Amino acid sequence: MDNPKFNLVPKSSRLISILLVAASCVTSSETLGFDGSMMNGLNILPSYTDFFHLNTTTLALNTASVWLGGCIAGFFYGLVTDAIGRKNSLLLAAIITILGVILQTASQNVAMFVVSRIIIGFGTAGSGSAGPTYLAETLPFEWRAWGLGVFYDFWYVGGLIASGVTYGTAKMDSTWAWRIPSALQGLFSVVCILLLPFIPESPRWLVHKGRHEEALEVVALTYADGDQQNPVVLAQYKQIIDTLKYEVENGETLGLMQTVKTPSSRKRLLLAISVAIITMLSGNNIISYYLGTMLDNAGITDTTTQLEINIILNAWCLTIALIGTYLVDKMGRKLVAVCSTIFLIIFLFMFGGLTAAYGTSTNTAGIYGTVAALFLFQGSYSFGWTPLTVLYPPEVLNFPIRANGMAIYNFFTNAVGLLVTFAFPYALATIEWKIYMINGAWDVLELAFVLYFWVETKGKTLEEIDELFDGVKHSDVPDLEAILNGKVDVSDLIVESVEVTDKAQAKVGVKGAKDDAE
Structure with a gap:
């Protein structure tokens, strides 16, 4: 007798449940994507920079402080996720994010703005710890790559919305040009709270x-x-x-010490942390937060043109990220990561070279070539590292260390993000295009690490x-x-x-x- 094949093509209630589970979690990445693109837009707007009287230091502080909040959450939010459950942790993080958004919208000075962004960073990092943990443990294994891959693909959905909003408010003469985008940042957390009553808790936590x-x-x-x-x-x-x-x-417990207690746990944690470092230090975060400065260096100084490029870039990256998410289960996590890294290295070096050659020139073809290299670099990153951002870490972390491991992962993500967003304005101002060459050389080391250390996880349950x-x-x-x-x-x-x-x-x-x- 032939062995039966179990047809698990989603029926209506199953499909709806899976979509609701995924939708409730991707709101945190939409918030981060909105934040990155919004800050890109705000850093271009005179109504924002003039209101706060920003210089290089305060520009970096306003932008980077969101990562400081994420670092704080990384110390203990895994313990919270294990103690109160994945769903309740998502609820708590969403509420904290909304409080930060309200404070940012009402900001009157740099100190108030910075505090508000620390709170937002705490909330989004909490969601970033609990959400991937919840998705990995709840989605069927054949849907896991899609659910966790789409988690950060939707970074660009938030980014696309924010770029459109800041483009629309740019011509306002009042502070509402930056307050309206700030207020809309909380929309995604509200959606998360509304969806939570309709989704189940993680079966593994239960x-x-x-x-x-x-x-x-x-x-x-x-x-x-x-x-x-x-x-x-x-x-x-x-x-x-x-x-x-x-x-x-x-004797495996859910404590922090379990993450380094055994050789297996240490290797799992190392692989998770590698994703945090690579996704933040590959060069993409310069573009995510300081696109305006990069375009200035490349010879494109018109504010409207920069905002338009910001919109198109987010749409381009979303499309490429979805293609990468589709292929990650077919090609495997490791091969997608390798291909993505190889191409982003090539295009980052190309962008640096073109910026050096045409950044101060009036050569239209050279300037367009520089922008094309920028798009190709972001597309290369989006193809692999956007879907892998929170797909690979919760897969390699087993249950006793998954929540705390994801919190540690988020600590490193935010710590490196803090370093990048605070230091790169100075690097761009002092050594300009040379920073891209330095970053490209670092990316070669990232490629070597993935080739040597990574373990393939496709096609397997946790x-x-x-x-x-x-x-x-x-x-x-x-x-x-x-x-x-x-x-x-x-x-x-x-x-x-x-x-x-x-x-x-x-x-x-x-x-x-x-x-x-x-």
């Missing part, structure tokens, strides 16, 4: 808390439209039970990824991809019993799973 029936319901909803007897649902559920039980029995780091999978259930492809006979797969006790101590049995792949 199992950890002993809420097994609820966890099974969530797995069934996201994998099989609520069918709790579906063999794939039972297989994924048992993988979760077995793996969390193994971790508890082997529990199956453990085998890549620990050498063994902590469940005897066949791989879900093999089940879906009909390579394993699971017609007799049943969960015999589930005894709900403390912290994943469940008795679950599986009968009749036979590997027919050979």
Whole structure:
């Protein structure tokens, strides 16, 4: 008898649940994207720079302070996420972000503006820790790349909206030219709060808390439209039970020390941190926050033209990022990262060379070539590193260190972001195009790290990824991809019993799973 292939093409309620889960989390990246593009626009507007009497130092401080708030959140928000749950952590972070947005909109001086952006940074970093953790643990594995990839693809949705808003308010003579964009930044957090009542909690967190029936319901909803007897649902559920039980029995806790307790944990954390550093130090953040200065150096000084380029650039990057997200499950995480890095190195060197050659000239062709290199660089970055930003870290981090690991990841993201956004205005003012050459040389080292250290994770559940780091999978259930492809006979797969006790101590049995792949 042929092995059955389980058709998990989304039915209506399953698809709606998956979309709502993803939509509730991407709001934090939309807020960050809006913030980056908004600050790009504000740094170009005289109504903003004149109101605060900005010089190089205060320009950098106003822009970079959002990362300081993120660093603060990185110290402990993982503990919050483990303690109160993924959903409640998203709610708390959204509320904090809204409070910061209100304060920024009402700012009367540099100090008030800086404090407001620290609060916004704290809130968005909290969402950036809880959101990817929640998505990785809740989405079916075949949707995980899309959900986590789209998480930062929507950075450009926020950026596109902000670039349009700042373009529209640029001609206002009052402070509302920058206050209106500041106020609209809170819109995405409001959307998040409105969506949270309609989405489930992470099934892995529920199992950890002993809420097994609820966890099974969530797995069934996201994998099989609520069918709790579906063999794939039972297989994924048992993988979760077995793996969390193994971790508890082997003394793995949810504390910060667990992130560096074992060689496996240290390697996982190193890979997660590598993404934080690469995504912030590849050169893209110069463009994200100081596009106006870069265009000035390239010979394009008209404010309206710069704002128009900002809009087009965000639309271009969103398109390329979605293509990369589509391919990340086909090509694999490592190959996408390698291809993205190779091309961004080439185009960053090209941009630096063209800026050096034509930045002070009136050569129209040279200036257009410089802008083209800028677009190609951002497209190269967007293809790989935008979807990988929060896709790879929660995949390589296992449950005991996932929330705290993502908080540490966000600490490094914000710390490097703080360094870049504060230091680069000085670099652009003093050494100009040479900073792009220095950055390009650093990107070569990033490429070498990915080639040597990265582990491929495509096509595996979070529990199956453990085998890549620990050498063994902590469940005897066949791989879900093999089940879906009909390579394993699971017609007799049943969960015999589930005894709900403390912290994943469940008795679950599986009968009749036979590997027919050979």
